[in-house]
Amino acid sequence: MKNIITLLAGLFFGLGLIISGMTNPAKVIGFLDIAGLWDPSLIFVMIGGIAVAFVGFKFVQNKSQAIFGESIHLPGRSEISKELVIGSLLFGAGWALAGFCPGPALVALGAGYKEAFIFVIAMIVGMCIHDNLFKTCRIK
Amino acid sequence: MHLTIYWQNFTPVLSLLGGMLIGLAAAILVIVRGRIAGISGILGGLLGVGRSAMPHRLWRGVFLIGLIGSSFIYQFFAPLPQSDISASLGTLIVSGLLVGFGTRMGSGCTSGHGICGLSRLSIRSLIATISFIFSGFVICYLVRHTI
Numbered sequence: 001m002k003n004i005i006t007l008l009a010g011l012f013f014g015l016g017l018i019i020s021g022m023t024n025p026a027k028v029i030g031f032l033d034i035a036g037l038w039d040p041s042l043i044f045v046m047i048g049g050i051a052v053a054f055v056g057f058k059f060v061q062n063k064s065q066a067i068f069g070e071s072i073h074l075p076g077r078s079e080i081s082k083e084l085v086i087g088s089l090l091f092g093a094g095w096a097l098a099g100f101c102p103g104p105a106l107v108a109l110g111a112g113y114k115e116a117f118i119f120v121i122a123m124i125v126g127m128c129i130h131d132n133l134f135k136t137c138r139i140k
Numbered sequence: 141m142h143l144t145i146y147w148q149n150f151t152p153v154l155s156l157l158g159g160m161l162i163g164l165a166a167a168i169l170v171i172v173r174g175r176i177a178g179i180s181g182i183l184g185g186l187l188g189v190g191r192s193a194m195p196h197r198l199w200r201g202v203f204l205i206g207l208i209g210s211s212f213i214y215q216f217f218a219p220l221p222q223s224d225i226s227a228s229l230g231t232l233i234v235s236g237l238l239v240g241f242g243t244r245m246g247s248g249c250t251s252g253h254g255i256c257g258l259s260r261l262s263i264r265s266l267i268a269t270i271s272f273i274f275s276g277f278v279i280c281y282l283v284r285h286t287i
Contacts, residue, residue, distance in 0.1 A: 003202045005172045010206020011213060013165035013177060013251075018214050018221060020158025021151055026224035030149055032273075032280040037146035041155040046254055048159025049166065053177075053259035056167020060174070072174035074260070075247070080267050087246025088253070088268040092275025094238025097283065098227035101250045102179040102243060105236075106204065108223045111211035115225040119236040126240020127184050134245075 002068045014107045020045040023107045025099025032096045166256050173199050178252020179207070180243035246271070 021027045021041055030039035066072055095101050100108070100119050108116035166177035175182075186200040214220055227235065243249045246268055248257065253272075257265020 002172055003198065005168060006199050006202045007206040009165045009168040009172070009177070010203035010208075011165075011210050012161050012168070012206075013179075013203075014207040014210020015214055016158045016161030016163075016165060018158070018210060019161060020155045021221065022155075022158070023211075024221060024223050026226065027149065029226075029280060030146055032276040033284055034143060034277055035281050035285050036144075037149075038143050039146045039149045041149070041151045044152045044155035045159035045162065046258070048156040048161075049163035049255040050159075050259040052160045052163025053166040053170075053255055054163075056163070056170050057256070057260050059167070060170050066170070066174035067172055070174050072170070074170075074176065075257075075262070075264070078264060080264060083245050084247060084264060084268055085271050087242045087244070088271035089242070089275040090238050091242030091246055091249060092272030093279045094235040094240075094242060095250075095272060096276040096279040097231050097235035097238070098225070100225075100235065101239065102183060103207065103249070103251050105239075106179065106183070106208050107210055108225075110208035111220055111223065113223055113225060115227065115232055116223070118229065118232045119227075119239075122233045122236025123240035124183070124187060126237040126242075127180075127187065127244045128240075129237070130241045130244035131184075131188070 002070075013103065014110070016049075017104050017107050020048075023104045023111070025104070025108075028099040028101075028104070029096070032099075162251070162255060163259070166251070166259070169203065170256075175199065176252055176256045177203075178248045178256055180240075180249040181247070181252050184244055242272075 017023050022045055027039060031042040060072055098119060105116050105119050109120050169175050169177045182200045182203055186197055211220055248268060253265040253268040
C-alpha cells in the first residue's frame with residue numbers, strides 16, 4: 001500500500017511539472033533570462049508548491065513516525081557551509097545552460113527526449129564524480 | 141535594469157496549479173514515508189551503490205518510476221506539451237555534469253531546497269535557493285547577452 005501511494009506521489013510530482021510548464025527548458029530559461037522577455041511563471045510554481053507542502057510538513061512536525069510506522073527523515077543540519085553555497089552556485093550555472101533541473105529532466109526522459117537522456121547520464125556522472133572526490137555520500 | 145514581461149508565455153494559473161500538485165506530492169511523501177521529495181537526493185540515494193540497504197532503495201525507485209512515467213499517463217488526458225531544448229550536445233553534457241555535481245555538493249536542487257526546504261522554513265534551503273537562482277540569472281545573462 002505505502003509503495004502504491006509513493007508511486008502516486010512520484011506521478012503527481014511529474015504531472016505537476018508538466019502542467020506548470022517546467023518540463024519545457026525554454027520556459028525555465030524564460031524565467032532565468034531577466035534581461036530578455038521575462039516569464040515569471042516559475043515563481044508561481046514555487047508559491048503553489050510551498051503553500052501545499054507547508055501543510056504537509058506542519059502535519060508531521062511533532063510526529064516521530066510516518067503513518068506506516070517508518071521514521072521521519074528531515075534534514076537536521078543548520079550551518080551555512082561553503083559546500084552548500086558553492087554547490088548551489090554550480091547547480092544554478094548548469095540549470096541556466098540547458099534549462100533542465102533534475103525533476104523536469106527525468107520527466108522529459110520519460111517522454112522520450114534523447115537530449116534529456118544525455119543530460120541525465122551526465123548528471124549521474126556528475127553526482128558520482130562528487131561522491132568519489134569527497135566521500136561524503138549522505139544517505140539516511 | 142528594466143524588466144519586460146513576456147505576457148504571451150506567462151502562465152500564472154497553470155503554473156500555480158501545477159506547483160500545488162508538486163506540493164501535494166511532497167506532502168504525501170513526507171506524511172506517508174517520512175521523506176523529503178528532493179529529486180536529486182532521491183536519485184543520488186538510489187545510485188549510492190553498497191551504501192544503502194534495500195528498504196531505503198525501494199521507495200526511491202518507486203517514486204522515480206512514478207515521476208518518469210508521468211509523461212505517459214498525461215498523454216491519456218491531453219496532448220503532451222512540447223519540451224523546447226535548444227542546448228547543443230556539449231552544453232547538455234556540461235550542464236548535466238554541473239547539475240549532478242552541484243546538487244550533491246549543495247545537498248539539493250529546486251525541489252529539495254526550493255519547494256521542500258522553503259516550506260520547512262529552512263535557512264539553509266533559503267540560502268541554497270537564493271544561490272542557485274542568482275547563479276542562474278548571472279550565467280543566463282552571460283550566455284545570452286554577452287557571448
